[in-house]
Amino acid sequence: MNLRILALDFDGTIAVGDAIDPEAAEAIREARSAGLMAILVTGRTLADLDRRLPDAALFDAVVAENGAVLRFFPNTSPVLLCGAPDAQLVGDLTRKGISHSSGSCIVDAPVDAAPQILDSIHRLGLPLAIAFNRGRLMVVPLGVTKGSGLNEALWRLRASPHNAVAIGDAENDHALLALCELGAAVAWGSDALRRAADEVIPGSDPSAVARFIRGLLPARRIPLGRGRRRWIRLGHRDDGAPVDLALHGRNLVIGGDPKSGKSWLAGLLCEQLIHQRYSVCILDPEGDYACLEALPGVIVQRVERIDGPFAGVERILAHPDLSLVVDMSAVAQCDKRTIVRRVLQLVNRARQQTGLPHRVLIDEAHYFLGRLDDPELFDRDLGGYVLVSYRVADLSADVLAATDAVIVTKVADRRQALALRELAAPVGTTADWLHALASLAIDEALILPRIQEAPDRLMRFRIAPRMTVHVRHRQKYCDVPVRPGSEFVFTRRGVPTGQRAHTLASLASFLPDLPDEVLRGHLARGDFHRWAERVFGDFDLGDAFRRAEGLEPAQAGAAMVRAILDRYGKTA
Numbered sequence: 001m002n003l004r005i006l007a008l009d010f011d012g013t014i015a016v017g018d019a020i021d022p023e024a025a026e027a028i029r030e031a032r033s034a035g036l037m038a039i040l041v042t043g044r045t046l047a048d049l050d051r052r053l054p055d056a057a058l059f060d061a062v063v064a065e066n067g068a069v070l071r072f073f074p075n076t077s078p079v080l081l082c083g084a085p086d087a088q089l090v091g092d093l094t095r096k097g098i099s100h101s102s103g104s105c106i107v108d109a110p111v112d113a114a115p116q117i118l119d120s121i122h123r124l125g126l127p128l129a130i131a132f133n134r135g136r137l138m139v140v141p142l143g144v145t146k147g148s149g150l151n152e153a154l155w156r157l158r159a160s161p162h163n164a165v166a167i168g169d170a171e172n173d174h175a176l177l178a179l180c181e182l183g184a185a186v187a188w189g190s191d192a193l194r195r196a197a198d199e200v201i202p203g204s205d206p207s208a209v210a211r212f213i214r215g216l217l218p219a220r221r222i223p224l225g226r227g228r229r230r231w232i233r234l235g236h237r238d239d240g241a242p243v244d245l246a247l248h249g250r251n252l253v254i255g256g257d258p259k260s261g262k263s264w265l266a267g268l269l270c271e272q273l274i275h276q277r278y279s280v281c282i283l284d285p286e287g288d289y290a291c292l293e294a295l296p297g298v299i300v301q302r303v304e305r306i307d308g309p310f311a312g313v314e315r316i317l318a319h320p321d322l323s324l325v326v327d328m329s330a331v332a333q334c335d336k337r338t339i340v341r342r343v344l345q346l347v348n349r350a351r352q353q354t355g356l357p358h359r360v361l362i363d364e365a366h367y368f369l370g371r372l373d374d375p376e377l378f379d380r381d382l383g384g385y386v387l388v389s390y391r392v393a394d395l396s397a398d399v400l401a402a403t404d405a406v407i408v409t410k411v412a413d414r415r416q417a418l419a420l421r422e423l424a425a426p427v428g429t430t431a432d433w434l435h436a437l438a439s440l441a442i443d444e445a446l447i448l449p450r451i452q453e454a455p456d457r458l459m460r461f462r463i464a465p466r467m468t469v470h471v472r473h474r475q476k477y478c479d480v481p482v483r484p485g486s487e488f489v490f491t492r493r494g495v496p497t498g499q500r501a502h503t504l505a506s507l508a509s510f511l512p513d514l515p516d517e518v519l520r521g522h523l524a525r526g527d528f529h530r531w532a533e534r535v536f537g538d539f540d541l542g543d544a545f546r547r548a549e550g551l552e553p554a555q556a557g558a559a560m561v562r563a564i565l566d567r568y569g570k571t572a
């Protein structure tokens with residue numbers, strides 16, 4: 001992830017005794033000179049800050065009153081994100097003799113007044129909460145936090161929290177650190193915040209924050225924190241243990257034979273990235289990712305000619321809340337290289353300038369990155385690529401050298417399997433390696449022993465279900481056998497009949513001729529819908545099978561055949 005934003009707490013983080021630390025202020029100036037945005041996120045009011053900051057323009061924006069008030073420079077007019085303090089509450093606190101002060105949106109009071117203030121909030125039935133900040137507390141509207149205020153500021157600045165590092169020290173900084181890609185707590189701050197943070201900044205005063213900021217500037221990359229907040233769930237091992245992968249900044253290769261599920265797995269990664277609000281750009285030669293348009297913020301740009309305009313692509317890439325699928329399925333194969341070159345040049349320039357998109361996926365990558373005659377196509381400094389290919393051996397040596405993690409679906413091709421072995425830490429014999437890759441079922445994959453998640457062994461797992469279903473792509477799987485032990489076994493009164501469906505196509509061929517007794521038993525137990533969901537991860541097909549379970553056997557069999565044909569476009 002490119003670093004674009006520093007989100008900084010004030011008291012106890014960059015300021016001591018109501019004054020900003022001079023060294024921290026100088027480090028912030030250096031960061032802004034390097035092209036970063038600095039945003040102050042504080043519980044103080046704007047009026048109070050104006051008295052404390054020697055140079056208000058030190059920041060691009062201020063999030064004040066614990067997330068309730070914004071100000072952007074050079075415009076100094078405040079933006080209120082909620083209403084003024086409730087007059088009944090303020091009057092009640094005055095009658096009780098509680099020392100307090102009001103900002104534009106919040107009420108500030110001593111922490112020991114919390115029980116009385118909570119009593120007033122409860123008695124008056126107000127939608128308010130208390131945020132603690134060491135010896136003080138703030139009464140804020142429900143849902144207002146430093147995180148919510150910063151998120152609103154970033155949206156207005158057209159920036160993403162995935163390009164941000166947050167630094168804080170106290171109880172009210174939890175939401176701030178949780179929002180940003182990396183949340184750092186200072187060592188002299190709250191114990192609870194240090195435990196929750198992605199990183200702890202060693203030291204004893206704001207000068208340590210200055211050193212931390214300066215350490216980020218040369219690479220302009222957000223370091224990988226110690227937590228697992230941004231990991232991707234790939235699936236589960238046979239013992240039920242989850243299999244997760246950290247994609248932060250990594251270049252990932254997904255390899256495997258044709259029809260083995262590479263694009264299916266890549267789509268699963270994209271779904272989860274998009275739901276975590278990363279901006280993703282997908283170069284899709286065959287139209288296998290158009291289904292992602294069902295997800296929020298995903299736009300499919302269908303390219304129909306080699307000389308088509310790309311202004312729309314550039315506009316989409318400028319928005320952190322949008323992801324882009326460049327569908328080239330209507331273009332001749334010989335023209336796709338030119339289109340991919342043009343798009344990658346645009347994408348990489350945009351990433352260098354704005355940090356967007358966060359990740360770039362290239363399917364059939366061997367066609368486009370077989371050799372690197374143009375460094376603008378694959379930016380090793382940026383990272384964050386996902387390359388999908390059934391010919392990993394044909395990828396550029398430079399690209400393979402920059403690969404951080406490798407996942408494979410079934411690989412029966414010996415040349416490709418041996419090329420993948422070169423990308424992994426040594427494990428087992430060559431024969432064991434070839435067998436492991438060739439024995440994978442349609443719903444399985446391996447993480448190669450190259451990274452901390454699988455340092456010294458092949459990690460085999462079942463791929464998690466998808467949230468979106470791409471029927472055009474999944475046509476490939478109708479005739480692909482499931483792994484041994486996952487076949488549909490037909491039984492009569494609990495005794496196998498000898499018939500087994502190894503594919504969806506074979507299931508469709510068996511259904512019309514099954515005896516009513518056999519079919520009725522499987523329908524009553526829900527065996528068909530469980531097979532579709534557990535083996536293929538196809539919950540829509542499972543729903544269709546469920547609807548058939550209430551029908552008479554002959555009607556149910558015909559309905560399930562129609563469901564398979566409708567979804568997969570195959571003949572039995």
